[in-house]
Amino acid sequence: MTEKNTEDLGYATKANSKQQEAIFSTDGPLLIIAGPGSGKTFTLVERIVYLIKSKGVTPESLFVVTFTDKAARELTTRISNRLNDLDIKFNLNEMYLGTFHSICLRILEDFREFTRLKRNFTMFDQFDQQYFLYQRINEFRSVPDAQLVMGDDYTGRWKQSEQLLKWINKVGEEALDPVQLEIAPDVEVRALAACYHKYQELLHENNCLDFSGIQYEALQLMEKHPEVLAELRKKFSYLMVDEYQDTNTIQERILLLLANDHQNLCVVGDDDQGLYRFRGATIRNILEFPYLFPPGTCKQVTLSINYRSHPDIIRFYNEWMQAQEWTDGTKQFRYSKTIAPREEEFPHVPTVVRLSAADEQDGNAKWHAEILNFLHALKNTKDLEDWNQIAFLFRSVKNSKVVALARFLESQGVPVYSPRSNMFFEREEIRLMIGALIFLFPQFPRVRQWDANVTLDVWNYYDHNCFQAFVNELRKPENKRLLDWARPLAKNHIVLAQNADYAFSGLFYQLLQFPLFSRYLSDEALQGVDKGRAARNLATFSKLITKFEYLHYVSVFNPTYLEKNLRDLFNQFLRFLMDGGIGEYEDEAEYAPKGCVSFLTIHQSKGLEFPVVVCGSLEAVPRKQHTALDELLEDGGYLSKPRFEPLEHIKHFDFRRLFYTAFSRPQNLLVLAAQERKGRGKSPSKYFENFFYALPAWRNPAFDLSQLSFEVIKEINLKREYSFTSHITLFENCAEQYRFFKELEFAPIRVSPMLFGTLVHQTIEDIHKTILRGEEHAISTDVIRSWFSANYAMLSKKERVYLAPSSLQAALQHILRYYERENGHWDRIKEAEVEISLVKDQYILKGSVDLIRGEYNTVEIVDFKSEKKPDMEKDRERLSQYQHQLEVYAHLVEERTGQKVSKMHLYYTGEDSGNPYVTFTKDNHAISKTIAQFDEIVARIERQDYQLAARPAKLCQNCDMRAYCDNKNWKFRQTNT
Structure with missing residues (x-):
């Protein structure tokens, strides 16, 4: 470590020597083995900051891969905060930072013309x-x-x-x-x-692309098109990959292609926490990484100081890993390491204890009572401030015993956050909504049974859990308005003679107006301990219903197809979802909601930390994960590499890694919990038995809970992204609409997609992209017509909306007119369809600019509108809003490129005779004012201030939430008269 390096970073006291070694080792291959709680993210952030500050690395030359979108957002937030602290201007949007899938998708979109993918896939x-x-x-x-x-x-x-x-x-x-x-x-x-x-x-x-296909298409793109690979290699100077132990074969091949000759490839991970074999991940990637390069060229740094946990917890999980034999006599299947605690004074008290109870005849009463007693004992220590400081970890949270425990704790006043427990269809709001939809179609019992010999288990759920529950509610006096609305509608549906102007999604939004459902959307419900879980579940249901209508081509109810629609929805779609399971809402910014204990899978807990962890599933045993077909593929040499770990060892290796991940989550206290059972299904199993009974019981007088102090849950301050059109304009127009469709994420019904405008925009984009590739000579009116036809074919197929021949011809004229006007002036074009963003102190500002053109040292920005030029007086308010949008774009372009924006234009492609431009001169004072207004609106959104001065009458006419708002206002008026 040199004096200069320390000064460059200015935090020598924060990074330990191994972290510093990892931060400053920037050239050539680098493997960082990062044990639990060893400051991995801190090290990654500081390494990136060092590359930017001291090595002068440009944003577009950084390729940084994270395991999840949430991790990418956290990394972006932490890097931007660090750069702000150092007063460094740097546009993080130019970095290729995200998951493998998101980065590969970005590359595919950049080079789509070289792939099999057509536009609008x-x-x-x-x-x-x-x-x-x-x-x-x-x-x-x-x-x-x-x-x-x-x-x-x-x-x-x-x-x-x-x-x-x-x-x-x-x-x-x-x-x-x-x-x-x-x-x-x-x-x-x-x-x-x-x-x-x-x-x-x-x-x-x-014209579809699946999740795993993203990476395969990206690999094909690089392998089959050397010119694309050369461009990408030239672009990326430094590559970094987090959670490398969970990468698969195709990801390794992509990285090695991109790293090329400079080999500035840094991978970070922990071989002891490789959990995703079932998704194709292979532990060999991290274990064999040094051998991919010439001997002695790959530097290896091990971060082994744990800053998270009490030494007793660290001792326990070190012993857990050392109890496994990690060699077959020829190869090692683990990097040898021992995790050490940080230097600090700790309470001299056991911090790994056991909790157990035995029930007779498979009952749960004693077990449940013991868990509850332990939780109350924790709460009574006065040092535990919130239930969210406790997490229960299981192999699966869908297990019936785990679900039963969650229900018991909630019945005893201990709220449980368990979004992946398959309880979505058990929630009252979902059962009532399904029951309401069944009630609205009296023919349901008849049409659902298409075959007299078929009986589906799900029908019992529909009849008893949904329909009966809804009917019981209808009998209550407070639901008379709902009954008066639903009964005539149901009668009409049974004899439907002509097309309705709605489908299932329309009925869903109508139902939200009634107190039976609107109670879940109240401010009180959203502020509750479960963070508005019911409202978010209804929002998820809205997405499922609109997805069903899209997949099954249902736009409105048609008498001919109504019975088929009902069968498809109830016998097929919802049944499929119930079989597969639907997760409930998870807040990325708050992994442990206040007021709740967490029930998580061990996989889900990876990367997280909790003051207290209760680890269940101790009846578990190693289980075989490979099949006969897996063996055929491996033994037949179809895989890109021969087998690495012996098949007979894999289940034992993965078992140890899984529970090591669980045991290394707690900060202050680890509890091994077992519902003791002998014989078949023994608990704890033989794999835990010796460890379990060697621990002091939590009721042991030698274990004094009052000696422990508990950390509070760390807040993850993830910066949210806001754009002018999708966020600011929507919020300004109607804060209530923003609340539903952006905050709660209800799915709007797609009544009339902007097919005309999108078609015009996409074909003009084809013209611009061809020019930017230096192929202006290849453009002609015939070529434009072919682009137009191809775009329409794919767009209409995807949106399932079609234009009349006259509209289609009008859209084509918009494009040809633009081409004729601008032909010969293409040399001014700098960039087209530019996604830009700016990381600000509190949020990330995003925008999309249709065209940047310019001469000398200034640029102009152009936004296309596929309509006739408006009246400058009558449409002053709308033009003012567009001007604000352009001012935001001008601000983003200047901050991103350093070039000065001289003018901002609206270009109206529908203007057939006069000047198609509306031009605004850039005014720095006006831009500052607009950005300040933007900041103010974002602040309102962040504090969830959705108050309306008055309802926007024009917008209400076509809003899906209109019935809800009408009823809300009606109730308000009733209360105040």
Whole structure:
């Protein structure tokens, strides 16, 4: 460590010697093994700051990969805060910072013309992907020997789609060669190749891209197009990857391609916390990393000082890992290390204890009572300030015993935060909403049973948990208005003779007006201990309903298809969701909500810390995760590398890593909890037994809770992103609308997408991008027409909205007119469709500029409007709003590029005779005023101030929440008269 380096960073007292070594080692390959609580994120942040401050690295040359979107946001926030402290101007938007998937998607969008992807492709999440397979399962059943991959038909469509999803994703994540699979001697492998081929056909036909396919397409892009790879290599000077132990084969190949000759590749991780094998991750990536480079060139730094936990906790999990044999005699499957505590005075009291109770005949009473007693004993110490300082960790939170414990604690006044416990469809608000939808269709019992021989388990849930619960509520006097509204509507639905002007989503929004549902949306409910869980669950339901309508082509109720719509919704879509499970709302900025104990999976807890951790699931034993098909793929040499860990050891290695992750989460107290049981399903299992009974019981007089002090949960100050059109304008127009559609995330019904304007914008963008590639000579009116046709075909297919021939012709004229006017002046174009952002003290300001053009040292920004030029007097208010938008864009462009903006233009493509421009001269004073106003609005949003001075009547006419607001105002008037 040199004196100069210490001065550069200005925090020599904050970083220990190993952290400093990692921070200043910037050139060549670097492996950082970061044990639990060792300051990994701090080290990453300071390494990036050092590259920027002392090495003069430009933002676009940094490639930083995190494991989750939340981690990316936290890293962005911490880097920006650090740069602000050092008064360094740096545009983080230019960094390629995010998950592998988000960065690969950004690269695909930058170079889309080199890929198979067409514009307006549909991006699948895991649910979309599996439901896509579920809907088309018969096409896969017809593939020869497909049952060897996805199971026999009697296992059911959902199970088959789940298996199919797993194997199709494995081909993508492992970058297996489909051609090699097709000619395999093993029939199972050939069947997998055929299923994968069928799936790819369907994706191409529907212009879709799935989650695992993002990385595969990015790899293909780099391997098949050397000019693209060369450009990316030139762009990225420094690459950093967090949680490297959870990367897969395809991710390693992408990194090695990008690192190229400079090899400035830094990977950070902990081989002891490799948990994601089931997603294709391989621990070999981190264990073999040094051997990817010439001997002696890869520097290795181990961060082994734990700043999180009491020494007794550290001792315990060190012993847990040392109890496993990590070699097969030829290879090591773990980096040898011992985690050490920080130098500090700690209370001399055991901080790893056991909690147990035995129930007879599988009852839970004693077990539940013991847990409750322990929680109250903690609370009575006076040092525990909030339930959120306690986390329960389990192998699965969907387990019936775990769910029963959560319900018991809530019944005893201990709120539980458990968003992944599959309790979505048990929640009262969801059961009542489904019950209401059933009530509105009296034909439901008849139409749901399409086959007299079929009985679905879900019908019992519909009848008793949903429909009956709703009917019981309707009998109450306070719900008379709801009954008076619902009864005639139900009668109309049973004899529907012509198209309605609504579908299921329309009924959903109508139902929110009545107190049975509006009570969940009140300010009191949203401020409650569960942070408005019911409101957010209803918002999730709105997204599910609108997704159903999109996937099943339902725009309005049609008499011909109504019965089919009902069958599809209740027998297929909702049933699929119930089988698969739906998670409840999780706040990224608050992983441990105040007032609640957390029930989390061990996977979910990774990267988190809690003062008190209660680790359950001690009945667990190592379990085999590989199948016969896995063995065939490995033994047949279809994987890109031969097998690494011996198959017989994998389950034991993964078992140790899983519980090591759990044991290393607590700061002050670790509790091993077991509902003791002998015989089959023994608890604790033999793998925990010796550790468990060697610990003092929490009731042992030698263990004094009052000797312990408990940390408070750290706040994660994640900066939120705000844009002018999506946030500021929406909030200014109607704060209530913002609350529903942005804050609570209700899904608006897509009544009339802006197809015309999008089509015009996209085709003008094609013109600009071609010019920026230096291919102006390739543009002609015929080429523009072909772009226009291709854009319309893909856009209309995706949006399922179509333009009349006259509208289509008018849109084309907008584009051709622009081309004719501007042809010959293309040399002024600098950039097109520019996504820009600025990290401010409290938030991230974002915008999208249609066109930047200019000469000499100034630039002009242009925003396209696909309409006729407005009347300058009559539309003064709207033009003023557009001017503010352009002022924000001007501010972003100047901050991002350092170039001065001289003018700002609105360009009206619909203007057929006069001047299509409305021009504003840039005024720094006006811009400052606009940005200050922006800051003020963001501050209102952040403090959740959604008060309205008056309802915006024009907006209300087409707002999905109109009925709710009408009723809210009606109640307000009734109360005040």
